[in-house]
Amino acid sequence: MTNNKVSKKDIAGLLEQWSQQFAVFAPSKASGVAAFAEWDGKDTGFLEWYRNTVVPPKASFFPPMEEMFRFQKGEEGYNIKPPPKAERSQLLFGIRPCDARAMAILDMTFKDTYEDPYYLSRRKNALLVGLGCTNPYESCFCTSMGTSPTDSTDVDLMLVDIGDDFLIEEVTDKGKELIAKTKGLKEATKDDEAKAKQSKKTAYDRVTRKLDTEGIKDKLLASFDDEGFWKKTAAKCISCGICTLLCPTCFCFDINDELVKQEGTRFRSWDSCGFPNYTKMPMENPRQEKWRRVRQKVCHKYEFYPMTFDVIACTGCGRCIRLCPVNWDITRVIESVPTKTEVKK
Numbered sequence: 200m201t202n203n204k205v206s207k208k209d210i211a212g213l214l215e216q217w218s219q220q221f222a223v224f225a226p227s228k229a230s231g232v233a234a235f236a237e238w239d240g241k242d243t244g245f246l247e248w249y250r251n252t253v254v255p256p257k258a259s260f261f262p263p264m265e266e267m268f269r270f271q272k273g274e275e276g277y278n279i280k281p282p283p284k285a286e287r288s289q290l291l292f293g294i295r296p297c298d299a300r301a302m303a304i305l306d307m308t309f310k311d312t313y314e315d316p317y318y319l320s321r322r323k324n325a326l327l328v329g330l331g332c333t334n335p336y337e338s339c340f341c342t343s344m345g346t347s348p349t350d351s352t353d354v355d356l357m358l359v360d361i362g363d364d365f366l367i368e369e370v371t372d373k374g375k376e377l378i379a380k381t382k383g384l385k386e387a388t389k390d391d392e393a394k395a396k397q398s399k400k401t402a403y404d405r406v407t408r409k410l411d412t413e414g415i416k417d418k419l420l421a422s423f424d425d426e427g428f429w430k431k432t433a434a435k436c437i438s439c440g441i442c443t444l445l446c447p448t449c450f451c452f453d454i455n456d457e458l459v460k461q462e463g464t465r466f467r468s469w470d471s472c473g474f475p476n477y478t479k480m481p482m483e484n485p486r487q488e489k490w491r492r493v494r495q496k497v498c499h500k501y502e503f504y505p506m507t508f509d510v511i512a513c514t515g516c517g518r519c520i521r522l523c524p525v526n527w528d529i530t531r532v533i534e535s536v537p538t539k540t541e542v543k544k
């Protein structure tokens with residue numbers, strides 16, 4: 200199959216066309232931090248500044264705060280009113296491959312024993328348009344985590360930078376259908392394909408941070424009770440929760456009711472296993488001490504998730520390294536997990 204290409208100058212026209220069918224979201228700094236926001240119909244300035252968003256794209260499907268339902272006390276119990284459903288499906292333009300992989304990982308959680316209707320209703324008809332990275336951060340290590348700056352595995356379409364144009368790889372049937380309806384694209388030439396190949400290689404080579412995860416699940420299993428190691432690992436963490444709230448694969452949430460007289464609203468909001476109250480129960484808190492919470496965060500991603508879903512719940516996006524106020528670095532932690540023979544009990 201021959202790929203198509205689109206000129207960078209024509210991206211606004213492309214998004215305009217897609218806006219007829221989808222609610223188009225693109226990288227934006229309108230809120231003060233880089234995040235996906237509904238496209239304003241003209242701005243494509245993100246093509247200049249965008250490396251990755253601070254707020255991961257999980258926020259489009261699992262918002263930081265959302266209304267689950269409203270309730271009202273009636274004569275025979277409570278009447279429940281679900282929130283209005285979004286009318287249009289979302290198209291995320293510019294998602295990075297590491298974050299698209301994170302969405303595939305989150306799908307596993309939200310489709311597991313209990314199917315989460317809030318997340319899945321948004322996710323079901325959404326379209327992910329990937330934008331390959333050309334300028335990864337020093338903190339990125341996606342190539343060690345089974346993906347790469349231009350990996351198209353988890354998107355519907357992938358755009359690869361080839362200079363003045365983007366080459367468009369059609370990945371899924373949904374992506375192909377959209378391209379078939381899109382006007383103004385040109386067929387990519389052999390020269391364009393060669394440029395795309397080179398662009399992918401250059402981007403791959405720019406990810407210089409490496410992490411060896413060989414045997415990590417077993418190493419973490421063996422070192423679970425090594426209190427000395429975990430206390431040392433947790434020492435400088437200030438339990439701010441940033442690394443978990445902004446991790447694209449983290450999904451902890453809290454549920455609260457707001458009640459005024461006989462009427463109320465139930466909300467859910469992002470929470471973090473890094474917060475002392477997260478596991479507080481009437482009789483005890485099994486993770487009162489910080490080192491137990493840090494252990495939970497690391498083991499959940501690199502030990503428990505692989506045990507349940509056979510995949511490490513870290514995509515190497517590097518956000519937790521870039522954004523941690525005290526330079527706690529998950530790659531250094533994973534590298535320092537003791538081997539079986541080194542474990543101290």
Ligand code: SF4
Nearest residue numbers: 436437440442523527
């Ligand atoms: S961002 Fe850093 S300081 Fe904050 S909870 Fe994570 S490791 Fe701890």
Ligand code: SF4
Nearest residue numbers: 446513514516517519
């Ligand atoms: S643990 Fe860190 S590097 Fe891994 S996916 Fe989460 S934020 Fe990204």
